Amino acid sequence: MATSGRNRRAPASTPPKDAWLVDVADAASRDAGGVPVQLLGDYLPLLADAAVSGRRPKRAELETVSLLGRQAAERGISAGRVVQLYLSAARRLWQELPMVVRTRDREAVRAAAAAVLHVIDEAVATLAEGYAEARRDLVRREETLRRELVDDLLRGDSDLGALVERAEPFGLDLARVHQVALAAPARRLPDTDAAISALESVIFDRLGDRDVLVATKDGMLVVLAPAEPAAAGLASPAAALPNDLGQLMHGELNRLRHGRPWRVAVGRAHPGLYGIARSYEEAREALTMAGRLRVDQRVVNAHDLLVYRVLIRDQPAIVDLVSAVLTPLTRARGGAEPLLATLEAYFGTGAVATEAAKLLHVSVRTVTYRLDRIRTLTGYDPASPEHRFTLQTAVLGAKALNWPAEPLPTAG
Known part of the structure; x- marks a missing residue:
């Protein structure tokens, strides 16, 4: 009876068949800085199956891995960390494979290793493709939202409450003093992504990534940047602050292979939402006027052309x-x-x-x-x-x- 009782209690204390895979997944998650183990999906069983039977993953199984890559991107997990999760999981699984697999003859072990490496190669490549595809979708979505936000900000007649809410994810405080600068290429706008990336890199480095927005509009590059409160409402060029933003933009854009010579126009700094639209109109008029006047300078300031605005009004x-x-x-x-x-x-x-x-x-x-x-x-x-x-x-x-x-x- 005692023996029978011990036999009945044994299953309750015996670990599940794949408990060791759970331990491997948890350890890999720690190695990758806490990336959720759910992003592994059935990857570990695939590796174990490949080591034992040499089976290669099916298309449906790889599509699942691709979806996991998309999920990682949508959660904001870096590509490096999610790849580290998969590689660490593979390394730990190989170390922990049951001895029946690890102690077979040399050829069998070599075949098992080759099968595991094949699964790793296909799974990680598929994971990366899914991740990259999701990132491209996110970038396109963000670019669309950014372009729509810029259009509404520069128009100046949108609902203030809605704009404040939409601007928050981009780090914009619409209560601050801002100025708008426009950059027009000599010909058509070159590679938009390259131009925006170049401007973002140098402007973020100088001004920080808050209250700065870089986008395109009507074939021009648009930069919305913060200005010192003291710069708002300056009445004369003598009182104006140095035009760092315009010179910064012009210097960086001229490094690009296409689009030269660029002309940059900077509107005056104004506070609030309607100040953004006003600064944009000034910069746009300054670009037009500089072309009419055949101005030699490649960086023009709206306050330098105020007399012409008065005349044509x-x-x-x-x-x-x-x-x-x-x-x-x-x-x-x-x-x-x-x-x-x-x-x-x-x-x-x-x-x-x-x-x-x-x-x-x-x-x-x-x-x-x-x-x-x-x-x-x-x-x-x-x-x-x-x-x-x-x-x-x-x-x-x-x-x-x-x-x-x-x-x-x-x-x-």
């Missing part, structure tokens, strides 16, 4: 001024452009004819002759303080309207 008035004051110059031999260039150089050098001549690479006599022709044709004397403001404003307006290269706009 009342376009009918500035068109009327240019038409009334400057169109008589078109009757000159050679057209209006040489005379306009002379006026611009003359005013830019403080109304000093000798300095204007140096700037234009012509003789002083040529400059004085042109100034005299301007007085004769327009009735305005560039040397007269009373006339100088009208002429200079008209010249600035002509540059803003790209006249005479383009005809003056007509009243719509």
